[in-house]
Amino acid sequence: MSIELGKFNTLEVVKTVDFGVYLDGKEEGEILLPTRYVPENCVPGDLLNVFLYLDNEERLIATTLTPLVQVGEFACLEVAWVNEFGAFLNWGLMKDLFVPFREQKMKMQVGKSYVVHAHIDEESYRIVASAKIERYLSKETPTYQAGAEVDILIWQKTDLGFKAIIDQQFPGLLYDSEIFQSLRTGMTLKAFVKQVRPDGKIDLILQKPGAAKVDDFASSLLDYIKEHGGAVKLNDKTPADDIYQIFGVSKKTFKKAVGDLYKKHLIVLTDNGLKLA
The missing domain is CATH 2.40.50.140 (Nucleic acid-binding proteins)
Structure with missing residues (x-):
């Protein structure tokens, strides 16, 4: 198996020298891992997971540091x-x-x-x-189902919203009308697939769609009230930004969860906020 430049490789230590250890790079020959990256008590025969790149003289070199990006990302x-x-x-x-x-x-x-x-x-x-x-984005037809949780990288602002890169592969779009938090290019966060259009384009949302989202948050909100002595100063007049800062959800989801807990007689609404029933 050949080595992969720009990625992590598991290589065997073949010898030690004053300035590091040499690793078996197969047909590429021996690859230096400088002393500063050599694990303690490392000896020939050990297998090390190292990232391979080229040094200033275009020679293969290894490191145990994790770069901010790898080839293909x-x-x-x-x-x-x-x-x-x-x-x-x-x-x-x-x-x-x-x-x-x-x-x-x-x-x-x-x-x-x-x-x-x-x-x-x-x-x-x-x-x-x-x-x-x-x-470099995938041209393949995505197979996501609506509601699927994905990792996204915010790519750029457009007139419609924000373009995002999904799971290091596919382009997606978050619409301005459905964004309830501040976004900027370079942010990485979780999102959910709203729909995959017939042309393969993917619409994203930042909250889990449907009733499952409300049920999940209602449970989290109840736990939050319990953890804060059974009463919290939060209600439908609390600013949306404050709700997002605390819970990471929109005010709409917050109000639905409050209604759900109230109907189940788990909380009561007071002038000061929410209280366990």
């Missing part, structure tokens, strides 16, 4: 510096991640962050990044 990274060839992003390793000018949608600026895709450049065999996101 999307991430939002900050520009560390720029030269006449392109921009260099901080991805948590000694050597910064290169974005050639041809892979930038707009000229990247130091200190600003951009959503990019990491991949292997076929010509140079280097790990590079691209801000031309559409090129």
Whole structure:
């Protein structure tokens, strides 16, 4: 099995030297893991899970650090510096991640962050990044069912809402009319599939759809009241932002859950808020 550049690989330690250990890189030969990354009591024969990339002299090198992005993934990274060839992003390793000018949608600026895709450049065999996101999103038809929970990366603001990258594969959209919290490019969070359209496009929402969402939150709200001495100063006049800060749900979901608990005679409504029945 060959090694994978830009990803984690499990490799065997073959020898130790003053400046680290060498790992068996199969047909690529021995790969150095510098001393600063070598686990304590490491000896030849040990198997180590290491990330492989190229050092400043384009030689294969290993690290036990976890980068902010791996080959085949999307991430939002900050520009560390720029030269006449392109921009260099901080991805948590000694050597910064290169974005050639041809892979930038707009000229990247130091200190600003951009959503990019990491991949292997076929010509140079280097790990590079691209801000031309559409090129790297899956063209396959998604198989999500409505209500499926997914991980998303907020990609960019549009007139309709926010574009997001779903599970490191598919494009999705959160509509402004259904967003109840502040969002910004680069945020990662959980979302739910509202629907997969006939053309394969995916609409997203930030809360679990339907009755299950209310039932789940009603239970959480009841637990919250119990944990706070049986009474809380929350009601339908509480600002939506405050409710989201505390519970991570919309005011609409909060009010439905309150109604559900009240109908079940589990709480009573007072001038000061909610109280256990």
